[in-house]
Amino acid sequence: MSEISKAYEPQSVEEKWYARWLADGCFVADPASPKPAYSIVIPPPNVTGVLTLGHVLNNTLQDVLARRARMLGHEVLWLPGTDHAGIATQTVVERKLRKEEGQTRRDLGREKFLERVWEWKEKHGGIIIQQLKKLGCSCDWSRERFTMDPHYSRAVQAVFVDLYRKDLIYRGRRMVNWCPVSLTALSDEEVIMKPQNGTLYHMRYELVDRPGEYLEIATTRPETLMGDTAVAVHPEDERYKHLIGGHVWRPFPKAQIPIVADEHIDPKFGTGVLKVTPAHDKADFEIGQRHKLEIIDVLNPDGTLNELAGPEFAGLDRFVARKAAAEKLREMGLLIKEEPYQNNVGYSERADVPIEPRLSLQWFLKYPSLQASRDAVKEGAIKFRPERWGNVYEHWMENIQDWCISRQLWWGHRIPVWYRKDDPSVIHVDIEPPADEENWTQEEDVLDTWFSSWLWPFETMDEATRAKFYPTNDLVTGPDIIFFWVARMIMAGYEFTGQKPFGNVFFTGLIRDMQGRKMSKSLGNSPDPLDLIAKYGADGIRFGLLRIAPQGQDIRFDEKQIEEGRNFANKFWNAARFRQMHGPSFAEVDLSGLVLSSYSLDILAKLDDLIVNVNAAYAEYRFNEIGQLLYEFFWSEYCDWYVEAAKTEIFSEDATAKESALSVMDYILNRLLRLLHPFMPHLSEELWATLGYRAPGHGKDFLMYAAWPEPTHLAGLDRERIVAARERVAGVYQAVRLARNLRAEYRIPSGKKVRFYLKSNPEWADAERDTFGRLIQAEEVTIDPLYRPAPGVPRALTPLGELYMPLEGLVDMAAELDRLKKEIAKVQAELVTVRKKLSSESFVANAPAAVVEEHRKREVDWSEKLGQLQKMQQALGS
């Protein structure tokens, strides 16, 4: 046991233990183990990802669950890995290519480009995995998976083929969300509605049959009018009813387009007339279908206008074209007015630009196993925490639309479909290409990334692993991906394994900044967790975050909270250091062999309560409460009270008493370190080793494999004695508080030793005198049942007896009288409140006996206090 430094320095300790755990294979899961299984799969971060505070919270929670499960004797699998993240990764590599080589992916060609992406992935990908290790995550790294591992890729394709054969996958030309930057279709979930300040243009189209008469139309998108193939009004709209069936002139390219009637039109909006552009709006497309309208697509995939828009617009960006079209209308005298207007526009989640509804040929999936998936959550086979997310899930499932699963990207799982070169309507759908491959061309598109991650809980496992560890126990994730990932995993689980993929889903809250804003790179309000780890230690950030992370509630991040975690670690460090200073610790303590002080019995009983409460909080995943419980017990009960009280024994000449107190400290610290381990693994492991503790565990020497402590209920000890001891300790502590109060009231400097007189029965008060005196910085506590205080000596009525603190003329008496007066008024007010309550018949009749009893006691206490104060007032006044 070497001397340890005053302040905890986490960096070297954390590195050391992480390396040892790894070297010893502590995180490796054994499918052949006879122990009961416990498993979690990590929500695979993007390969391009770097650690955010969200990840820290999320993965700390998983680590807590995994580490506790190990201590409870489970064989634990925490399966890590990363997601290939189609668009994100492709974008990163494309950007790099453009910047460094001035090339586009098309310059390289598909194969060469993909080689580059893999190269990038090997070199820069998965930084986040290294960062998770810094956090202390106990993942089984030997099983790290990637959603484009060869096995995994095959599984993704097999699933596609399977669903195709079940008629759940089909190809169709439909309106999809098109991202003009990423140049791919997106699913509905990848579109975010944002309010936009735009302009509502009022324009007019001339009636073909009635030259000189016009229909007034309001639009936010004049640049698409070249694709208009009708105008629509509500069939019952009296203003326009007579015009239905007629035509108007589309100004450019000039053409006659019909006036149709459609229920979809809201007569109250704008002018009640809608220009119908079936190629560029979902609703318009549907109107077009109903009225068999022509579809004129005037946009290129990249959001510029094409030649169908006319030579003066072709090539213009959609937003430039908007102004140009409005300008042209103005020149033609067709623009009536422009007004500022706010509407909601769908944005591409990734590229952060407005998406374009676009008609294109895509692959779609009818979601499988919907019923089973809905029932699972509704009936509790899968439990969402907090439960309210179940409603969100149910609502989405109820209104679910087919999933557009094809993406016009290169990085991803290529769709296993081949078209015959001589007749593309003949298709081959299989994992394997057709035998005469040269006569076929493979589908260019890849699959949506989520079409691979929805298999994550089981396709990451081989058969033996799955037999042992699937279904997994807990999933920890953010509610923002409930549709993207959670719901789809449940469906995939039932569809492909016939089972739920996990039993519990714990949704964390979002971490926000102090202004309540989402953390984001562009705002620059997201602190780098690695900086925080360097500054406060991984255990500090873990504990700090866990303590403030309530159940599924958003969290405002404040570095102060992390500081608190670090301080807690430091306090632990010093508590261990204090223990270590007083000689070698006892690895295993048998309480029944010791003569225990009242203080020891009291703290041991509190430890039992702590274990019970911590277990109860774990059962409900109330992590913040666990943190709170540990903090309070350790800091306040153990350090502030027990250790301070036990110093009497520790510094005494009585070797037996000293050993008893030190043994109890070992007993407590031993269990406390185990309880702390999931939250602060490195520090607890270090102190476990420093103090030389061992515990009956699960075969390995590390704390991380020590058994989870159980409450003993102080078995084997005399119950009555415990009760009496605890009562006495409570009395002493209360007396200490009152004495300290007295000192502070009279502004006695903390360091000043003071003489106290205790008018009390010496028989037992004497036994606690040393400890009592120590706790109140007494020069001496004189116990004298016959003590006669001089008039006006400040006193406190304590459970130990009347305590006096002679001031020896150091205090200003006038100020003292003044203070007493105020105090008396306060006590009188309290008395009134209590008496009022007690005089209420209904209260006495209806409230539980214990509550009434407490009020009675309070009444007695307050009146005693009042009498006492009044006496003091008299004494001082005279």
Next chain:
RNA sequence: GCGCGGUUAGCUCAGCGGUAGAGCGCUUGCUUCACACGCAAGAAGUCACAGGUUCGAACCCUGUACCGCGCACCA
């Protein structure tokens, strides 16, 4: 528009039917033999508002206001 959260001490948050709690910050005093990343004492809240249920409400019910989120959306 529909739904879900939130509103408690200066700040961040616990509490969810029986005298309002923690950490930070603030005030006062402490180089007390583990710890100033500390110790001790303290000030500080009509628990958003209005009704209701109850002997009793921050907590349950009904509304209102404001903040946030999700879903759906009208050009």
